[in-house]
Amino acid sequence: MDALSGLLDGPRARGAFLLRMAMEPPWSVRIEDRAPLCVMTVARGGAWVVPEDGDPVRLRPGDVAVARGPAPYAVADLPSTPPHAWILPGEVCRTADGHDLADVMALGVRTWGNRPDGRDVVLVGTYLLDGAVGRRLLDALPPLLVLPAREWESPLLPLLAEEIVRDEPGQEAVLDRLLDLLLISVLRTWFARRGEAAPAWYRAFADPVVGRAMRLLQNNPAHRWTVAGLAAEAGVSRAALARRFGELVGEPPMAYLTGWRLALAADLLLEPDTTLGAVARRVGYGSPFALSAAFKRVRGVSPQEHRVGAVRAE
Structure with missing residues (x-):
């Protein structure tokens, strides 16, 4: 994706x-x-x-x-x-x-x-x-x-x-x-x-190294990624990936992954009968508590508050 x-x-x-x-x-x-x-x-x-x-x-x-x-x-x-x-x-x-x-x-x-x-x-x-x-x-x-x-x-x-x-x-x-x-x-x-003039993250998809790394993160967000592991998959050194990813995307690889995981979680939480534990597993968090903490820290609301707010908006 x-x-x-x-x-x-x-x-x-x-x-x-x-x-x-x-x-x-x-x-x-x-x-x-x-x-x-x-x-x-x-x-x-x-x-x-x-x-x-x-x-x-x-x-x-x-x-x-x-x-x-x-x-x-x-x-x-x-x-x-x-x-x-x-x-x-x-x-x-x-x-x-x-x-x-x-x-x-x-x-x-x-x-x-x-x-x-x-x-x-x-x-x-x-x-x-x-x-x-x-x-x-x-x-x-x-x-x-x-x-x-x-x-x-x-x-x-x-x-x-x-x-x-x-x-x-x-x-x-x-x-x-x-x-x-x-x-x-x-x-x-x-x-x-x-x-x-296109956004940096869009242009980065055309880069043979950063584009591959971004696709790996997006296609398998539940994997326990590290910068070193991602660099190995992309065929470059850890330092080279970190530097080039930051230059083209505007943020480090793991920050990009966190944003992608939480964005996916936000959508999955809106699916009927989906539990917080199931969402956590699908997006790469070890427990519902870990997902809740990250979600609240980055998005400013808890997963439950996000879910209730979306229902009210429909």
Whole structure:
């Protein structure tokens, strides 16, 4: 598993909210759902994404935008169009005076808007749950990134447009996987375009020594790793690995491993009926007490408090 895969591992990749939005101008939707991540692509016509802070961005057919929450933003036919609908947490859709619009604007299977044959069609996929494994990646993203169609082409977009309106057994799982693939493809392309501006931990994966060490840690977090053992696996000396890892990643190998273990633990704790002891074994801690102590020291809350807080947030 690498850092991009880590974003989509666990609860974030299950039960994502997908919608085909069909609109006839003028239209504007204010997004205040506090979701950690939303992917949008224009299937027909066009749209503007208006961030809370920053300049509006025009989306044309085939362009893909990724909005990082929880900051609100608007999607509209023009930046100047005032919102007529507000999307709130829990998939609630209302007017400014509180009238429910969920049923009023329902147009069929996963389709919503003010007109079935509207000029503008936007496909929306939203990750509703914020998971710890992807926090490193989420923190590396701007509030809004756009990948123009002229710089990126993928067969996933027409496939998503086709599948999003189907109502068949297992369709939710199909759409989750399509959204995952779309997001990974977009982010890989976007990071590659950024070059030296990409986060250090992402660039480090390309290094033959540090990249191998990072994959070893991520693929087997329960192993009793030492810097010496990791260096032997990577084929370099302990001092060489420690120096190069720190230079490229920005932290020592064991600190990176601790962060990865606790990120995995944070996600595993959200799985139903999972015990603290089972989580400790899976992420490389010798006892529930050891995991609890590390979790509280690094994350500021106990595993139980983390679990309760996540349930309340859903």
